[in-house]
Amino acid sequence: MCWTAGSTYATTSVLLKLNNEGKRVYVMDKKISMDDLITSYKAADVFVLPTHGEGWGRPIMEAMAAGLPVITTFWSGQTEYLRSDYALLINVTDLEDAYKNEWWYIGGRQYQNLHKWAKIDIKKINNHLRWCIDNREKLPLIGQKAKTAMFKNFAREKVAETIIDRIQQISNKLTNDSKNSKNLVLDT
DSSP: OEEEEOOTTOSOEEEEEEETTEEEEEEEOSOOOHHHHHHHHHHOSEEEEOOSOOSSOHHHHHHHHTTOOEEEEEOGGGGGTOOTTSEEEEEOOOEEESOSSOTTOTTOGGGGGGOEEEOOOHHHHHHHHHHHHHTGGGHHHHHHHHHHHHHHHHSHHHHHHHHHHHHHHHHHHHHHHHHHHHTOOOOO
């Protein structure tokens, strides 16, 4: 059983190897090369990222595209692509202040208490990890479902098609709005 967290853009990653001989923890405290990232994904059985919130969650998608089941928070951008049939989800039950008196917070003190993020349920993470250990033989099928979902819905061709469709919708709306505005009669 491996636990990896990180991305090509991460500055710190952890690889936890659980086996019958004990625990091994590898901390990579430098930027990970693409080769090292791929090697980490191949060595892993499950990807764990209990996040307070992501804009999109690229490391989660990378792990899924590599065929790994994921344990992650069902919150923020990743709700667009995570499903319970191929991910072990940590549901959010509460929000908490994101920046509690952090001196470095760039948003300014007047906005400090307005930013919230997902409160992480540690027991749920532990339960999912325990399930993975007890059901290791099921992990490859979950990982394959995750990989299939990523390539079906987020392959470059599919994303390009979605973008083109959206641009066409916007263009049609602008064209229709323009035609409608020409037919307006102004009262003078």
